[in-house]
Amino acid sequence: MxxxxxxxxxxxxxxxxxxxxxxFLFLPLLIFFVILWALxxxxxxxxxxxxxxxxxxxxxxxxxxQMFGFIYGMMLVDEKxxxxxxxxxxxxxxxxxxxxxxxxxxxxxxxxxxxLLLLVQPFYNLASFxxxxxxxxxxxxxxxxxxxxxxxxxxxxEGLVWVKVMNLIIVLPIVAFFVPKNISYFFSxxxxxxxxxxxxxxxxxxxxxxxxxxxxxxxxxxxTLFSLQFTKKHYE
Amino acid sequence: xxxxxxxxxxxxxxxxxxxxxxxxxIHQGEIFGFLGPSGAGKSTxxxxxxxxxxxxxxxxxxxxxPLHDWDKSYLEKIGVGFEFPNHYLKLTGRENLQLFGSFxxxxxxxxxxELFELVGIQDAIDKKVATYSKxxxxxxxxxxxxxxxxxxxxxxxxxxxxDPGNAHKIKMYIKQLKEQGKTIFITTHNMNTADELCDRxxxxxxxxxxxxxxxxxxxxxxxxxxxxxxxKNKMQQEFPLKNLGTNPEFLSFINSQEVEKxxxxxxxxxxxxxxxxxxxxx
Numbered sequence: 001m002x003x004x005x006x007x008x009x010x011x012x013x014x015x016x017x018x019x020x021x022x023x024f025l026f027l028p029l030l031i032f033f034v035i036l037w038a039l040x041x042x043x044x045x046x047x048x049x050x051x052x053x054x055x056x057x058x059x060x061x062x063x064x065x066q067m068f069g070f071i072y073g074m075m076l077v078d079e080k081x082x083x084x085x086x087x088x089x090x091x092x093x094x095x096x097x098x099x100x101x102x103x104x105x106x107x108x109x110x111x112x113x114x115x116l117l118l119l120v121q122p123f124y125n126l127a128s129f130x131x132x133x134x135x136x137x138x139x140x141x142x143x144x145x146x147x148x149x150x151x152x153x154x155x156x157x158e159g160l161v162w163v164k165v166m167n168l169i170i171v172l173p174i175v176a177f178f179v180p181k182n183i184s185y186f187f188s189x190x191x192x193x194x195x196x197x198x199x200x201x202x203x204x205x206x207x208x209x210x211x212x213x214x215x216x217x218x219x220x221x222x223x224t225l226f227s228l229q230f231t232k233k234h235y236e
Numbered sequence: 237x238x239x240x241x242x243x244x245x246x247x248x249x250x251x252x253x254x255x256x257x258x259x260x261x262i263h264q265g266e267i268f269g270f271l272g273p274s275g276a277g278k279s280t281x282x283x284x285x286x287x288x289x290x291x292x293x294x295x296x297x298x299x300x301x302p303l304h305d306w307d308k309s310y311l312e313k314i315g316v317g318f319e320f321p322n323h324y325l326k327l328t329g330r331e332n333l334q335l336f337g338s339f340x341x342x343x344x345x346x347x348x349x350e351l352f353e354l355v356g357i358q359d360a361i362d363k364k365v366a367t368y369s370k371x372x373x374x375x376x377x378x379x380x381x382x383x384x385x386x387x388x389x390x391x392x393x394x395x396x397x398x399d400p401g402n403a404h405k406i407k408m409y410i411k412q413l414k415e416q417g418k419t420i421f422i423t424t425h426n427m428n429t430a431d432e433l434c435d436r437x438x439x440x441x442x443x444x445x446x447x448x449x450x451x452x453x454x455x456x457x458x459x460x461x462x463x464x465x466x467x468k469n470k471m472q473q474e475f476p477l478k479n480l481g482t483n484p485e486f487l488s489f490i491n492s493q494e495v496e497k498x499x500x501x502x503x504x505x506x507x508x509x510x511x512x513x514x515x516x517x518x
Binding site: 013087093235 | 283286288312314316320321323326327331335339340380
């Protein structure tokens with residue numbers, strides 16, 4: 001725990017020294033603003049928007065993972081580009097433990113923010129336990145996103161390109177709600193498809209656990225594969 | 237301290253062997269040099285020794301214990317000075333050392349200001365590393381490698397990017413570390429650094445060790461056993477070292493005019509490398 005705290009403090013120290021990373025810490029404020037004030041005001045002015053509030057809420061909650069996904073993704077890429085990753089490779093820390101330590105705080109913060117957003121959103125009356133489960137699943141997206149970006153990029157420029165691709169992968173499954181059912185299954189290759197589907201079912205009090213279990217398993221497999229590859233490649 | 241027996245290594249994506257049955261020993265308190273051109277396998281050997289690369293064949297023992305049996309406590313025992321500067325540029329020099337130092341046993345850490353003073357960059361201790369020159373960043377690399385008092389040190393091109401004055405200081409400090417009983421493994425293609433610092437050197441080429449000996453032995457074995465005498469009148473002649481003191485020809489030559497220079501005709505390490513491997517170092 002002491003090690004986790006030490007790593008987290010060091011990382012926050014680094015985030016606050018980088019203007020572009022620091023700015024991303026304000027992303028949740030923007031998302032909360034949209035859901036709590038902008039969207040209700042928009043619905044009031046243009047009632048037709050109410051038909052889409054569910055989709056906006058689903059995408060907004062998942063967008064909360066973007067904050068630490070982007071920040072940590074870019075931090076890891078930067079460490080690779082500057083050779084700092086090599087220094088971590090020779091530090092007396094367990095490499096898998098180091099990944100867990102690094103992502104512990106961002107995952108916890110993402111879970112809390114997602115949980116809070118689902119509880120305070122003004123559109124649906126959602127039970128807190130399912131909200132918590134969904135928040136935990138969202139939290140798992142952060143390391144998958146960040147490690148994925150770092151594995152695919154050699155430098156910051158490539159990192160920014162892969163962040164865009166990653167955003168697309170995360171948001172794209174929302175299209176599944178607007179296409180015929182037989183086509184919507186194509187989106188199941190994206191891990192967030194299962195989260196979206198489950199959240200949609202939760203909103204309408206349907207059985208959502210199977211979709212979330214599938215999403216959980218999918219994210220866990222990705223995280224394991226990415227972490228193994230990361231420990232092999234990142235420190236070289 | 238370090239025993240490497242017949243290690244071989246190749247990357248999964250390539251069938252080509254990067255290391256091909258390399259064996260050497262480094263004793264405690266010894267400076268051992270690994271000399272070879274780029275791509276010879278120097279860095280790969282070092283990466284294996286600091287447990288970044290796995291999947292090698294053969295056996296490595298550190299302090300008589302197999303390398304794969306060492307846990308993370310091994311990384312407390314080693315310090316690595318990388319070839320290129322690698323720091324958080326947005327942090328100050330002090331913050332960089334504080335951050336990386338926080339992972340080591342706090343009781344063994346040297347005071348940070350003392351380290352900066354040691355390499356003459358004390359004025360930049362609280363400046364962002366982005367403002368450092370390459371030489372300053374290399375000196376920061378050096379003090380980061382030694383800040384936790386490791387027993388084994390790996391230096392990759394320790395004087396690269398340094399001006400002659402600072403290169404001299406670093407070399408002197410490496411010698412002091414040797415005096416303290418540290419085991420030091422240097423990889424370089426700078427022959428002067430190797431010649432000045434190393435107790436023994438190995439030549440590595442295409443993943444194979446060609447020869448291992450003291451620089452002096454290599455130079456005299458591959459050089460001519462003669463002395464060259466240059467007189468003030470620019471006349472020059474070579475004489476065999478054997479029985480030089482009683483060689484009448486030599487004695488008469490040096491008495492014929494004022495002597496400007498006498499030098500042995502031993503080879504330079506670079507010449508020895510070329511002779512042994514058929515390749516230049518650059």
